[in-house]
Amino acid sequence: xxxxxxxxFKLHSKKRQLSKAQQIDLLSNLCxxxxxxxxxxxxxxxxxxxxxxxxxxLGTTILSEISNGAPCNQILSLIGYSDTIVMQVYLAERFGNxxxxxxxxxxxxxxxxxxxxxxxxxxxxxxxxxxxFIAMIIILNLTVIPQFQQLYTSMNIQLSSxxxxxxxxxxxxxxxxxxxLIIGSMLAIIMKLIYNKLNMLNKINFVMKLTLISGYxxxxxxxxxxxxxxxxxxxxxxxxxxxDVYINHSSDPFRKFLGKYLLTYSEMGYGLPQILxxxxxxxxxxxxxxxxGEKRGKLEVELKLYSQILVKQIEDKAIKQTQFLxxxxxxxxxxxxxxxxxxIMLPMFQMMQSIK
Numbered sequence: 001x002x003x004x005x006x007x008x009f010k011l012h013s014k015k016r017q018l019s020k021a022q023q024i025d026l027l028s029n030l031c032x033x034x035x036x037x038x039x040x041x042x043x044x045x046x047x048x049x050x051x052x053x054x055x056x057x058l059g060t061t062i063l064s065e066i067s068n069g070a071p072c073n074q075i076l077s078l079i080g081y082s083d084t085i086v087m088q089v090y091l092a093e094r095f096g097n098x099x100x101x102x103x104x105x106x107x108x109x110x111x112x113x114x115x116x117x118x119x120x121x122x123x124x125x126x127x128x129x130x131x132x133f134i135a136m137i138i139i140l141n142l143t144v145i146p147q148f149q150q151l152y153t154s155m156n157i158q159l160s161s162x163x164x165x166x167x168x169x170x171x172x173x174x175x176x177x178x179x180x181l182i183i184g185s186m187l188a189i190i191m192k193l194i195y196n197k198l199n200m201l202n203k204i205n206f207v208m209k210l211t212l213i214s215g216y217x218x219x220x221x222x223x224x225x226x227x228x229x230x231x232x233x234x235x236x237x238x239x240x241x242x243x244d245v246y247i248n249h250s251s252d253p254f255r256k257f258l259g260k261y262l263l264t265y266s267e268m269g270y271g272l273p274q275i276l277x278x279x280x281x282x283x284x285x286x287x288x289x290x291x292x293g294e295k296r297g298k299l300e301v302e303l304k305l306y307s308q309i310l311v312k313q314i315e316d317k318a319i320k321q322t323q324f325l326x327x328x329x330x331x332x333x334x335x336x337x338x339x340x341x342x343x344i345m346l347p348m349f350q351m352m353q354s355i356k
Contacts, residue, residue: 016080017053023081024109026051030072031102041066044075053079072098083252084224085109091245096231104227104307111311115318123322126329133336138174140340145171148344167343200257204281215317221254222283223310225276226303229290234300239266283310 018026026047033043044066048059055061062075073090085105092101149167195206208214232242239262246259258279265275273290276282289306293299 015055017055017058018051018079020109020113022051023079024106024113026079027076027102027109028106031099031106034102035099040072040075087250087252087255088224088227090249091228091231094245095237096234101227101231108223108311111315115315119318119322123325123329126326126333129333130329133333134174134177137170137336137340141171141174145344148348163342166339170339170343200253201261204279208280216314218281218283219310219314219317221281222286223307223314225258225282226286226289226307226310230300230303230307233293233303239272 016023029047029050030043033046034040038046041063044059044062048062051059053059058078062078065075065078071090071093073086073093076089077086088101088105089098092098145167195203198206207217231237237245243259243263243266246255247263250256250259261279262272262275265278266272273287273294276290277284277287285306289302290299293302296302
């Protein structure tokens with residue numbers, strides 16, 4: 001079972017056969033079909049008629065794999081769902097109710113896609129305007145601005161220091177943008193190379209130092225671990241069994257690391273809350289919920305509610321950041337327009353005054 005799971009995961013998890021919207025539709029329909037008593041084979045007989053996979057033979061392969069005993073998690077891996085979603089379904093098949101987990105996964109994917117679309121919609125218009133503006137700057141630098149500068153020189157119009165600075169900035173802007181893009185790309189490549197060489201603990205610490213993504217990273221890791229803990233505790237799974245699942249039945253590097261981390265510190269006498277607290281990739285509230293839930297004996301219920309709170313926090317964070325970014329982009333665009341006006345129009349006014 002372990003080898004079959006890991007081999008399927010490695011071969012297919014990175015080859016996405018459907019768009020994100022289609023993935024959501026497939027999971028939603030699969031959940032409904034299973035809820036109405038369809039078998040996995042019957043469900044995919046129906047779903048294959050609705051879906052167009054990138055690999056035209058995949059529909060036949062899916063039915064063949066199910067006939068040979070492949071569970072739902074392996075089929076989703078074949079289709080190209082993310083490692084995290086495949087792992088959630090695997091745990092549900094082993095310890096929980098797969099229909100409940102599919103419903104939660106669909107809800108999460110919808111929220112995540114909605115946040116991505118909102119971010120794209122928020123940034124799309126100002127970014128298009130900025131792109132058009134940059135194209136205009138390049139055209140002006142090649143045509144209009146040199147002629148104006150030549151005219152000002154021939155008429156002995158003296159530009160102020162401020163106007164000279166603005167003029168230099170406008171004429172140098174395309175070069176500045178290209179240089180910034182090159183530097184940004186080089187820094188991203190260097191950071192990626194450094195990141196790949198780090199062990200998992202250092203990778204976590206590295207990401208948590210990146211302000212722009214650390215918040216999302218922490219929310220996502222907390223959300224999925226919370227959902228997995230709900231399945232574990234709901235079925236009375238011990239910490240040692242959790243360790244076994246993460247180490248021996250997952251090809252996800254983070255979960256393997258988490259399993260070994262739990263094993264190391266549990267052997268030293270630490271409880272689950274204390275171990276999770278040592279890792280900075282989890283929200284502090286998770287530890288509080290685990291501690292309170294253990295005392296009240298309703299841990300899986302409280303964690304279930306907390307996972308729903310986390311989904312709302314992810315959505316709220318995306319909304320807040322997009323609302324923050326859009327005015328900044330428009331402000332930058334406005335400053336560029338004012339700069340062009342000052343560079344071109346003010347000397348013209350001076351020229352008109354000198355003619356008078």
